[in-house]
Amino acid sequence: MTIKIAVLPGDGIGPEIVNEAVKVLGVLNRSFGLNASWQEGTIGGVGYDVDGAPYSEATRKLVHASDAVLLGAVGGPKWEKLDKPLRPEAGLLRIREDLGLFANYRPTKVHSQLLDASTLKPEVIDGVDILVVRELVGGIYFGQPRGIETVDGERRGYNTMVYSESEIRRIGRTAFEAARLRSNRVCSVEKANVLDVSELWRNVIIELHESEYADVELSHMYVDNAAMQLIRNPRQFDVIVTGNLFGDILSDEASMLTGSIGMLPSASLGEKFGMYEPIHGSAPDIAGENKANPLATILSVAMMLRFSLDRNDLAEIVEKAVENTLDAGVRTVDLAFGGEASVSCSAMGDAVCAALEELAS
Known part of the structure; x- marks a missing residue:
């Protein structure tokens, strides 16, 4: 066929x-x-x-x-x-x-031939192999209401970060299954200390872990700390699961571990279809x-x-x-x-x- x-x-x-x-x-x-x-x-x-x-x-x-x-x-x-x-x-x-x-x-694998191409020290990035599992059809990119309005004579822009329990469970299950085929470790990244939607995210991931994936090591990290740790000690990560906005940012940051964003592929997967693309942009220059x-x-x-x-x-x-x-x-x-x-x-x-x-x- x-x-x-x-x-x-x-x-x-x-x-x-x-x-x-x-x-x-x-x-x-x-x-x-x-x-x-x-x-x-x-x-x-x-x-x-x-x-x-x-x-x-x-x-x-x-x-x-x-x-x-x-x-x-x-x-x-x-x-x-x-x-x-x-x-x-x-x-x-x-x-x-x-x-x-x-x-x-979004896999980030440092190729040994390109250790010197990164701005980070070779001893920091050697052996890095991270998979960022990013939720792709929810979160602040799709949440409603959104828009720009005029209030009291000045413009105000607003977006809504929203996730349902089923959306979080679905992407969490995807990350845990991926980890079972790798080093069996998942780090869930959010901002539960200040965002209600992230508090729900953390709770649902914990419930899913306890009920179905207790064999996988689970950790949690606030997104600002995760951004720092990706540079400080990237080898600590195996699978990172996170929402749409945070995943967009962190995976682009992780790309620089490899020396060039031109080295990073991606797969966007659903129940039936798959779409495959590099994570970099159109580089019109x-x-x-x-x-x-x-x-x-x-x-x-x-x-x-x-x-x-x-x-x-x-x-x-x-x-x-x-x-x-x-x-x-x-x-x-x-x-x-x-x-x-x-x-x-x-x-x-x-x-x-x-x-x-x-x-x-």
Whole structure:
């Protein structure tokens, strides 16, 4: 049976990095028997330009007819003055909500070849392997009421952070199950000392742990302390589970442990669908210059193979090809340091494909 993948390159560097990931899919088809097909659709600013909406009905039909979604990036200054429902970021929120993608897996693994690329000391980051499990369709990004109003002659903005017990239990269960496949440790991050919604979060996580996951080690940490501890002693973490806003911030902070945000893939998972994308943005300042690092997107393909396509064997091969490419000293500009030469986005993609072909021979 042919696997159907919806490919949504999006804005900025999205088309460049996605093109390299599609090259990898081509090698997997030719040399490893993947038997996948893909069709492109629009999302974000390009979606607005082409279809008049950041998440059009045509794209919605495409993704619902697919087995998995590969996405590049959305956003850019070109669309910042549009009404909020028409902005690129609205398309990203809509597709997550439409597909029920409630759990965002954001792994942060420090590659030994890149220890010197991080601004932190090698002895602090060596061996770091963290999975941030971020709740993706609730919290302050989706809570109501929200808006900007004028009160007594001045503007006032407001948003609502809200989580139901069932939403917390669902993402908590996801994190505990993930931990059982790793080092069996979960750290729940919130702000229960000042936020009522976080107090509920902590209570529900504790109840879930006691009733179903007592075999997993559970700890709790306030988000401000967690932000500090990620820099001070990141190896203490295995799985971090947290809400939408805190997960967005902490996973971007964790990306710098690896030396570049261009190294971090992600998987957004629901009951049926999975969407895979690098965690970095559209980087409009370098769009079209063939400078972007495609490795996060290629590693997102590995996550797609593992979580949506039931091909863990091929996921490990893609990850091995990336490791071999780094071993060979191939670096995009964000990874080059100490006078190292750098290669283009397309050259990095070609190098990973060559490493894949070697593994197939």
